[in-house]
Amino acid sequence: MSDRRPVSNPLALAVLSLLYERPMHPYEMATTLREREKAESIKLRFGSLYSVIDRLEQEGLIRAGERIREGKRPERTVYHITEAGSVEMRDWLRELVSTPVKEYPQFEAALSLLPGLPPDEAIEMLELRGELLDGMIEQIDARHEQAANYGIPALFMIESDYRKRMLECERVWIRQLIEQMVEESWADIELLEGIPTWRQMHAERNGGDE
Amino acid sequence: MSDRRPVSNPLALAVLSLLYERPMHPYEMATTLREREKAESIKLRFGSLYSVIDRLEQEGLIRAGERIREGKRPERTVYHITEAGSVEMRDWLRELVSTPVKEYPQFEAALSLLPGLPPDEAIEMLELRGELLDGMIEQIDARHEQAANYGIPALFMIESDYRKRMLECERVWIRQLIEQMVEESWADIELLEGIPTWRQMHAERNGGDE
DNA sequence: TTCCGTATATTCGCTGACGAGTATACGGGG
DNA sequence: CCCCGTATACTCGTCAGCGAATATACGGAA
Structure with a gap:
């Protein structure tokens, strides 16, 4: 990592902010983000979703909750944001808003x-x-x-x-x-x-x- | 890859444009780019220099020329741009100038x-x-x-x-x-x-x- | 002459990114 | 009731990116 943020992929910020609203399972996160057209303003690659979620969990920023099965569909794990996760989200947002970063158009x-x-x-x-x-x-x-x-x-x-x-x-x-x-x-x-x-x-x- | 460009790292464009001026060996490219402060406006990670050069060569956009030894220093390979490389450089530049791309500040x-x-x-x-x-x-x-x-x-x-x-x-x-x-x-x-x-x-x- | 700080020149290994693939389930039409 | 297109849900393999390490050479100071 050596990165400024524990999980630096912007998808991680989006996930945190979704879970800050309410617990969700991964696929629901993806559909919600698509619905809201967040991909217009944030660089979201859904191929990275599960690996980002794993890393967020390892860092203790989110935690796996209930595993729910609906009908005969595969089990889905619902994730919750943790206190540390809320802190990280706010801190990250504050930084992004307050501090211009050098980007390379x-x-x-x-x-x-x-x-x-x-x-x-x-x-x-x-x-x-x-x-x-x-x-x-x-x-x-x-x-x-x-x-x-x-x-x-x-x-x-x-x-x-x-x-x-x-x-x-x-x-x-x-x-x-x-x-x-x-x-x-x-x-x-x-x-x-x-x-x-x-x-x-x-x-x-x-x-x-x- | 599946990328728009055969070697999509912006460092590759910088390398092409240096070799368009004159043949150089890799380390000289790095120092020249630093001297001209190109890293201010282009995202250059010099850790990727040699792998970028290898790929450019594989794509036939540059070719290795003389191997020169100065004093007892290690041999250095001087690279030249090829015709295909010049074409690629111009085409890439034209695209970058003419076509706004969606970026994600x-x-x-x-x-x-x-x-x-x-x-x-x-x-x-x-x-x-x-x-x-x-x-x-x-x-x-x-x-x-x-x-x-x-x-x-x-x-x-x-x-x-x-x-x-x-x-x-x-x-x-x-x-x-x-x-x-x-x-x-x-x-x-x-x-x-x-x-x-x-x-x-x-x-x-x-x-x-x- | 010897030391060592700085420049020269390159290699390596880890890890994150992500496209593409997989597999099952639902539901509407015929 | 069967078929199949679409949605659901996730997995995997590949590969580029790059920081950090490595190694040698030069040249000035002591």
């Missing part, structure tokens, strides 16, 4: 390697991304409107409101970047760089390669 | 489980996060100023400019969320929810638990 990686693409191609791809972002934002809007009609309270929508805001923000940033690149205003920054140099670099690469 | 998970925290605590943690974000933004500013003084061109700073913008955006969003929560304006949303109900839920939990 793939787009950031791409930006830092952007010179690996010829500039015109880069611009083209950025434009495409912009359009796709627009589409995603629209989709979220539609879902929000629908939710409002169903009377779902805003408290249940903060995650997606947050995501929407971030997408909008990225969208604006990209628009501005494209503008700058098209104006070649990179060249203003004096010194070696700027779009012309970048373009030249790729032009030279044609012919004398590996 | 931990904060989003926290937001979607926020009701697991009593509301006053939630507000407190959000305020703390806000302050920490301010600090991070200042740090980026400082680095940018320094870079400008050294005459480092803006092209080399886009990743961090992007990150800065995202942080600022999150900061604003959080400020607004706190405002709304403090005003209890969640209650406006009519129906079951709102801060009062949320608070009550946690109050009831004292005494009749697992």
